Amino acid sequence: MAERMMAGGLDKPDAALDVTLRPSLFSEFTGQAKVKERLEIAIEAAQKRGEPLDHILLNGPPGLGKTTLANIIAKAMGTSLKNTSGPTIEKAGDLAGLLTNLEAGDILFIDEIHRLQKTIEEYLYPAMEDFKRSGIRIDQGPNARSVRLEPPARQLLIGATTRSGLLTAPLLTRFAVRERLDYYEAADLQQIVSRSAKLLSIETDTAGAFEIARRSRGTPRIANNLLRRVRDYAQVRGDGRVDAALADRALAMLEIDSDGLDEMDKRILEAVIVKFGGGPVGVNSLAVAVGEEPDTLEEVYEPYLIMEGYLKRTAQGRVATELSYRKLGLKAGDSTQGRLL
Ligand SMILES: Nc1ncnc2c1ncn2[C@@H]1O[C@H](COP(=O)(O)OP(=O)(O)O)[C@@H](O)[C@H]1O
């Protein structure tokens, strides 16, 4: 249940909550100081010159604020964001439709842009090259028809991806601005938790917010989700207030340990160590062993485990570290014959 909540919290964001808690101004967007500064400067400079912004690619694990930033950029530019995502653009005609329906100044946001079909991707290039004059001809393939598009002036494309490594070089290079979001420091997340608590009228003190923050895998979306779960606990098992001790009890009940690892994280580490003798193990075998999709493993779980030093990624596969043996209370050599089986 705990691991469902984590993966679920990342894969399927609670749309209503996301909107309530989503900052709409750069000044409300906590952390990622360098990314924020570079984007703010690019926007202001473009506005001063009266020129369009360069296309922007936002890269990073789920829940770190890519969609939020895209919306903030649109608002700062005084324009609106038209949302779509790689997997929902099934035919070149879908893309053509999107581009024709853009009004002057609109920003097109393509989420999960690495999942855009390569054949469709090519129709994006001319539009990205010069949104002012480009025409798109669609007259090939199974859905052959001839369309000529004249997208209005000054369109900007913002792409978001959890896997920029999967983007083709021609697409990647067409984004002049590429920013990578990293996991948040606990202090930044604490501010995010405190802000969300205020918006949701949850009574928390700084220590309570910090306890949630430091166990949220550096991820604002998880911090917000955990805050709500901790509130439930506080209302049922406490007096509604969230302090550090209560947050600790609530998170323990949710099986999120003191380092912020959840059940799935531990299942992954245990599989690498016990089933695969500490590794190296390929992502597909590991995914089968823990009953998760390889993509989810790579996009959601591994980046954090690697950053925290629990896993190493080598050319041969994933390898457990000293730290992960310690986390599970195992010694190197505890493997297939180890005591967990
Ligand atoms: N820097 C931030 N400051 C405050 N809240 C944030 C920040 N980044 C993300 N969030 C919160 O986390 C949620 C998830 O962010 P989102 O932009 O949807 O992530 P992504 O698109 O990268 O998966 C948002 O709804 C917002 O409430």
Ligand SMILES: [Mg+2]
């Ligand atoms: Mg998003």
